Amino acid sequence: xxxxxxxYPNSTISPxxxxxxxxxxxxxxxxxxxxxxxxxxxIEGIVYMASPLRIRxxxxxxxxxxxxxxxxxxxxPGIELGDNxxxxxxxDNEPQPDALLRITNGGQSTISDDGYVxxxxxxxxxxxxSTVSLDLHQKLNVYRRNQVQEYLVWRVEDGExxxxxxxxxxxxxxxxxxxxxxxxxxxxxxxxxxxALLAGDLAKVLEVLQLGIARDC
Numbered sequence: 001x002x003x004x005x006x007x008y009p010n011s012t013i014s015p016x017x018x019x020x021x022x023x024x025x026x027x028x029x030x031x032x033x034x035x036x037x038x039x040x041x042x043i044e045g046i047v048y049m050a051s052p053l054r055i056r057x058x059x060x061x062x063x064x065x066x067x068x069x070x071x072x073x074x075x076x077p078g079i080e081l082g083d084n085x086x087x088x089x090x091x092d093n094e095p096q097p098d099a100l101l102r103i104t105n106g107g108q109s110t111i112s113d114d115g116y117v118x119x120x121x122x123x124x125x126x127x128x129x130s131t132v133s134l135d136l137h138q139k140l141n142v143y144r145r146n147q148v149q150e151y152l153v154w155r156v157e158d159g160e161x162x163x164x165x166x167x168x169x170x171x172x173x174x175x176x177x178x179x180x181x182x183x184x185x186x187x188x189x190x191x192x193x194x195x196a197l198l199a200g201d202l203a204k205v206l207e208v209l210q211l212g213i214a215r216d217c
Contacts, residue, residue: 016040020047024094039084043138045092057129057156064197065099065125065154068205072190073101075213079187080104087117087124089146095139099125101187108147122186125152132158140164144171149186154197161194181208189213 013033027042039050073081082100102109102121109119128135135153143151151164163182164171176182184190191212196204
């Protein structure tokens with residue numbers, strides 16, 4: 001076990017622990033005092049700290065999502081992609097989603113003076129392996145309440161991919177069209193061949209995305 005003094009140079013600040021009940025201000029104060037900590041989130045006032053991530057059930061799926069969204073970002077002005085960045089949603093919630101897309105001008109979120117996303121991005125993606133229960137219950141409710149317009153959850157161990165669209169204050173699951181493609185209702189041309197993604201066929205995923213960019217659903 002690493003000595004506490006090496007992780008927390010300011011010994012007057014208590015370390016974050018799973019299950020801590022904190023205000024967002026106190027959560028940030030403790031998080032900033034733990035420079036070796038890679039990921040912690042505040043969901044409904046409770047601290048959740050990530051376990052070490054395996055390549056097959058998180059690292060690889062995460063890379064595919066970022067590649068897909070990164071290609072869309074490169075071809076679409078007026079948006080911004082975030083990879084594992086902190087989002088200040090409200091007084092009790094500061095998640096660190098695996099990926100987000102935000103509209104930069106006239107969108108729901110802004111960038112604070114200290115560089116954090118504040119408010120709800122239009123789209124959030126979570127890679128759910130050991131965190132399925134959290135991602136599909138507490139986080140889903142938090143994102144819905146804060147008006148995240150589209151919420152995508154890749155349930156890796158279940159081999160499923162859920163795409164939710166906020167409609168009348170509720171998340172409705174979007175289904176693929178007759179060609180097996182799910183089309184964003186917020187970001188024109190953001191198409192996903194769900195079967196290709198789950199099968200690991202990234203080339204097909206990007207091919208379908210380029211078709212979407214060329215002509216929206």
